Amino acid sequence: MRIKDLALKIMDKRVTPYLKFDTLIAKHRFFMCIFNERDVFNKQELGIHIIDGDVSKVAQIMRSFQIEALDNLIQKIEAVSSGSDVDLIKFLLYHEEHHWLHFLDSGLSPKEYCESLDVRDYDGVLVKLGQEIRNASPNEKSKLKEQFIMEFRSNAYEKAADAYALAKLEAGD
Numbered sequence: 410m411r412i413k414d415l416a417l418k419i420m421d422k423r424v425t426p427y428l429k430f431d432t433l434i435a436k437h438r439f440f441m442c443i444f445n446e447r448d449v450f451n452k453q454e455l456g457i458h459i460i461d462g463d464v465s466k467v468a469q470i471m472r473s474f475q476i477e478a479l480d481n482l483i484q485k486i487e488a489v490s491s492g493s494d495v496d497l498i499k500f501l502l503y504h505e506e507h508h509w510l511h512f513l514d515s516g517l518s519p520k521e522y523c524e525s526l527d528v529r530d531y532d533g534v535l536v537k538l539g540q541e542i543r544n545a546s547p548n549e550k551s552k553l554k555e556q557f558i559m560e561f562r563s564n565a566y567e568k569a570a571d572a573y574a575l576a577k578l579e580a581g582d
């Protein structure tokens with residue numbers, strides 16, 4: 410099964426018009442919402458950028474990262490679902506869906522929405538860690554990457570999106 414087909418089948422009809430598959434950002438980040446064209450990823454279109462491809466192949470890549478924070482997440486997914494490759498990809502799609510619904514429900518313009526977010530965690534810690542990762546030795550790199558993902562996932566918006574996605578899986582969606 411292709412990720413695109415799965416996404417169009419399961420995601421909220423309010424968000425599907427904003428799905429963009431296999432864009433440059435999707436090829437680098439796999440799953441990512443872009444709310445504002447003026448931020449770090451400038452020239453990227455507003456939308457939910459998603460890597461397309463075979464569900465199992467992409468799920469295997471995600472599993473192969475062997476990063477503790479990601480493995481913890483996979484354990485949480487397994488606790489509420491069969492933990493199959495499809496469930497893992499569904500989780501990632503629902504996670505982005507939550508971000509986008511939060512944006513749509515805010516009634517704000519993209520610019521206003523970005524300004525309304527408390528992005529201290531994203532901006533401060535993550536930018537700093539991102540720079541450290543780029544300058545680190547290969548040995549330090551994996552440790553810093555681990556820290557990066559831990560920090561990222563402890564952000565309030567990420568936690569809310571994770572909780573939403575887990576609840577959808579638990580409900581059998």
Ligand SMILES: [Zn+2]
Nearest residue numbers: 504508567570
């Ligand atoms: Zn997120």
